[in-house]
Amino acid sequence: MxxxxxxxxxxxxxxxxxxxxxxxxxxxxxxxxxxxxxxxxxxxxxxxxxxxxxxxxFVEGVDMTGFKPIAARASGKIFGAALGNEEMIIGWYRDASCEPPDWNLQPVVSQQTVTLTIPGMATNWQVDFYSTKTGNGIISSTTVTQQGDTITLTLPDFADDIAFKVHVQE
Structure with missing residues (x-):
């Protein structure tokens, strides 16, 4: 191996x-x-x-009813996808330079963004970023406001990969 x-x-x-x-x-x-x-x-x-x-x-307790692929645009140093519905979106992005067969990782990936096309009408969203090593360790949280039909997430610095959950903010 x-x-x-x-x-x-x-x-x-x-x-x-x-x-x-x-x-x-x-x-x-x-x-x-x-x-x-x-x-x-x-x-x-x-x-x-x-x-x-x-x-x-990471997905414990997540109701994936109605989840569909979410249109997303990512900045150049990351690669991944998002899935969700009108109430919640989950996403995972990784270091785009980490490819087989060596899976070489950058020491840190910083200043990257993901723009998601939102399927619902909510204006404000809570974003929680998670460690992919544990799946339940929140690295940081923020709120974002929908602009048109999109929200843009600025990812915290990470190594390897990062996951997030985006919820409608009550």
Whole structure:
């Protein structure tokens, strides 16, 4: 296995979440076919038994009824997606330079923004940014005001990747 394979696996699982297609660890070869070749697949499965735990904690209690892909534009150093409805949006973005096979990470990714097209009519939104290493550790929070049909999130500095939840502010 590649030295930084864990990073790639984590990215794949977070990407599954925000694509709307999360169905567990359905990583094509390793989980789908690796079980039929125990000498190859099972050591891999055993090595990364905890990798989806932060994603599970992140979505705990989130009602995804009516969630759809949210149109988003990201600044140049990040890559990701968002999913949501009129009341809530979840998103995940990663260091765009972190690609296989080495998954080299920048020490810090800063001054990046994500502009989301909002499906509802709410004006004010609460944004909570989360650590993707734990899934439940809020890094910071802010509020944003809808401008036309969009909101723009300024991401806090991060390394590797970051997740967020955006709620209608009451």
């Amino acid at each position: 590649a030295p930084n394979a864990r990073t790639g696996i984590q990215h794949a699982i977070w990407a599954q979440l925000v694509s709307g297609a999360m169905n567990g660890r359905a990583l094509w070869w390793e989980d789908g076919y690796g079980i039929y070749f125990p000498a190859l697949g099972m050591p891999w499965v055993r090595k990364y038994t905890d990798v989806e735990a932060p994603v599970v904690r």
